[in-house]
Amino acid sequence: MIYLDLFLGFLKVGCFAFGGAYGAIPLIRDVVMSYGWLTDEMLTYMIAVSESTPGPIMVNLATYVGSSQAGFAGAVISTLAVVLPSFIIILLVTALLKTALKNKYVQAVLRGLKPCVIGIVLATGIYMVITNCFGKVTAPAVNLQALIITAILFGATAAWKAIFKKKLSPIMLIIISAFSGMLIF
Amino acid sequence: MNILLDLFLTFARIGLFTFGGGYAMIAMINNSCVEQKKWITHDEMMDITVIAESTPGPIAINCATFTGYKKAGFTGAVVATLGIVVPSFVVIYCISMFLDNFLELTLIASAFKGIKIAVGILILDAAITMVKKMHNKKLPRTIMVCSCMAMLCINIFSVNFSSISLMIVAAAVSLTVFILNGAPQQKGGNGK
Numbered sequence: 001m002i003y004l005d006l007f008l009g010f011l012k013v014g015c016f017a018f019g020g021a022y023g024a025i026p027l028i029r030d031v032v033m034s035y036g037w038l039t040d041e042m043l044t045y046m047i048a049v050s051e052s053t054p055g056p057i058m059v060n061l062a063t064y065v066g067s068s069q070a071g072f073a074g075a076v077i078s079t080l081a082v083v084l085p086s087f088i089i090i091l092l093v094t095a096l097l098k099t100a101l102k103n104k105y106v107q108a109v110l111r112g113l114k115p116c117v118i119g120i121v122l123a124t125g126i127y128m129v130i131t132n133c134f135g136k137v138t139a140p141a142v143n144l145q146a147l148i149i150t151a152i153l154f155g156a157t158a159a160w161k162a163i164f165k166k167k168l169s170p171i172m173l174i175i176i177s178a179f180s181g182m183l184i185f
Numbered sequence: 186m187n188i189l190l191d192l193f194l195t196f197a198r199i200g201l202f203t204f205g206g207g208y209a210m211i212a213m214i215n216n217s218c219v220e221q222k223k224w225i226t227h228d229e230m231m232d233i234t235v236i237a238e239s240t241p242g243p244i245a246i247n248c249a250t251f252t253g254y255k256k257a258g259f260t261g262a263v264v265a266t267l268g269i270v271v272p273s274f275v276v277i278y279c280i281s282m283f284l285d286n287f288l289e290l291t292l293i294a295s296a297f298k299g300i301k302i303a304v305g306i307l308i309l310d311a312a313i314t315m316v317k318k319m320h321n322k323k324l325p326r327t328i329m330v331c332s333c334m335a336m337l338c339i340n341i342f343s344v345n346f347s348s349i350s351l352m353i354v355a356a357a358v359s360l361t362v363f364i365l366n367g368a369p370q371q372k373g374g375n376g377k
Contacts, residue, residue: 049280072278112360
């Protein structure tokens, strides 16, 4: 049943989403792909939309996937499911288990989880950049337009850093990429 | 004003006006809840940020749940959490109804092809920032490199192995190393 699948899928994401929004993206990708809810393409578009609209990215993605699969009820169920684990954990930690997180064994588990999340995010980033430019390993194809845009974006980021001594904000990067896309594709 | 309503409206405002998620929201929450409303102290805010980093889920949700609970118990926690979720829910729900039609326009479709590339770069950039912030120790580095390699192979060869399973393996490895290395000598100190 779709409602149950959405609920369980996003509950899983909510339970394991360490390391903020970017930590959650590979998990959401996993869940969405394994159920075949969205194509890789659509999911990437939605990540950009979530990045450019207010609110936590994880919540935005859950709402979108839910609504695309099962309308309003689906959106409500997925959003609740992604929020529920952190809601319950925070209540437990603040109300009952004030020192649970300081427990040595909990700390040891966290010390394993955090670098693993970083590794997963790194792999996802590398994989996305490479497949955008050179296609999938099973069907390699150099995408010249994508290569040009990648170069433009890296150039813009570097130039911005050099001139303003500050990181280019994600929204600015998305705007630049949208205009380059309109011009080049 | 009724505290529940106040909680809801304050967090709804934070949810509506912070772009880019996570850390941008912490600044807003600090500004509203600590400095203006004085709902929680500065120290509590620091505590909750640390807790948020060690627990799963969006950081903004963690902060909202905590503040709501401090001010008005369980109901407060529910209300504050709803406050932060409802605005983005409404915005995304509206977008989701139009996005498909929107993408049929050629110009928009090309814009999104460009955006797709930016998303890859954003994720890569976030990962690099996280790597730079990591403690320079052998075990975390090894776990990071191994999980990165494993995840790349999983993606490239479309292996049916979820990132959650990978995380459980990493947690188990770290726990095992900890127990083998020194935990037994420090017996009695846990959960104090």
